[in-house]
Amino acid sequence: MSEICKNWTSWLKSTRFAYMDEEQLKQTMAWLISVRDEILNLADLKENQKIADFGCGSGLLAFGVLERFQNRVELIFSDKFKDCLDECKKILNSSNTLNNAYFLQSDITDIKLKDNYLDRALTRSVLVHVLDKQKAFCELYRVLKKGGYYCAFEPIISQNTRYSELTNQDEISDYNDFKKAEDEFMEAKDDPLVNFNSDSLKENMENAGFSEINLDIKIVSSTYTPQKEAVKTWFNIPPAPGQRTMKDRFLDYFDEKKVDNYILEVQEALSGKEININSKTAHIKAGK
Ligand SMILES: C[S@@+](CC[C@H](N)C(=O)[O-])C[C@H]1O[C@@H](n2cnc3c(N)ncnc32)[C@H](O)[C@@H]1O
Structure with missing residues (x-):
């Protein structure tokens, strides 16, 4: 295991940006923001909803929700690892955002929430790190209310x-x-990073019970020298x-x-x- 990558917080803050020049960094940040906004728009968020960002990391999606709604939603920052939640708490305390935010240390395959609790469950690049994706989808389904939605972006490596x-x-x-x-x-x-494809994702969601499944597969083409x-x-x-x-x-x-x-x-x-x-x-x- 590489020494430069000890935990998720350090990976998210530095390792993933390692060796990028200023221009690449700018492009990557712009891309992350565009993915964040796409997920949040897709989720059709509304005031008074209960929303969770699972595998929140340093809070890309959750802070996006906070920016849009401040304390007019109930927002859960959830991650398997404490270092990520500590990082989000630090960011939250250093800003003066009024909020209705909670922190939940939980594995996405065993979510510490009661059944039918959430209006929206969100992930970005989380299932790609989970070995048992079927279990994760079943848990996401369980914690959603009837009429609730799971919205996500996941790379298919x-x-x-x-x-x-x-x-x-x-x-x-x-x-x-x-x-x-x-x-x-x-x-x-x-290997969680590669043990799935677009077909298995759809199958996992159907097996979990999701009824209305919109799975849009895109190919992003990048040219480098x-x-x-x-x-x-x-x-x-x-x-x-x-x-x-x-x-x-x-x-x-x-x-x-x-x-x-x-x-x-x-x-x-x-x-x-x-x-x-x-x-x-x-x-x-x-x-x-
Ligand atoms: C690539 S990061 C994405 C972080 C954040 N969602 C973002 O968009 O920047 C993957 C995140 O998934 C979390 N994670 C990995 N396995 C998990 C699991 N089994 N349950 C919950 N979270 C997990 C990691 O701690 C990490 O924060």
Whole structure:
């Protein structure tokens, strides 16, 4: 496990932005705000509702709700980890926002709320970190009132562009072996980041009992001209605290010398070249 990524708060505050230049940072922040606003608009929030941001992290969605409604809604900041809730409390105390906000330390697969409690349940990039997604959907369904909605944005990492699609046999030694390894670990059933796709999300929601399911799958296409160092960091930055890096994943299949050589060849192949990366995202509105 990487030392640069000890807990969610430090990941959210710094690791995810590591090695970004000012322009990339600006773009990422603008993107986060646009995703936040999309979820909040989709949720059709109204005064007096009971709203929870599950896996709130540093409160992207919850603070967005507060900005819109101050204390005219009941708002729950919920996360599995205390460091995230402490961070949100700190932000809340340092602003003078009047509020009706509560903090709930809870795993999304075992939510410490009674049945039929919420009008809205929100998540952004949370289920992607949960191994048992079916259990999470059942819990989200249980805590929603009849007529309530779950609204979310979740990345579908298993369907993103892979290194094997960005490179070819002329550029990479043992290309087919590396492709095979990548295809295998990018769909591993025991890895929460990749153990799902758009079909399984829909199936999980139906199984949980959601009746009105709106699952909008988008492909975000980004064009980069990465530099050599940036390509290297893609292999070395953990995608979440406690999660193994891409390099770690390749090390399950090959020895370190071979993986280092592969990374070097990918760096050579991609640096200074315009590349197109597709990311698949799920935009969810599901009603009870
Ligand atoms: C990528 S962060 C997203 C944070 C926030 N929603 C945002 O949009 O910035 C993932 C969050 O999910 C939380 N999380 C991970 N597993 C969880 C679980 N099983 N139950 C509840 N929260 C969880 C983490 O603590 C972290 O805050």
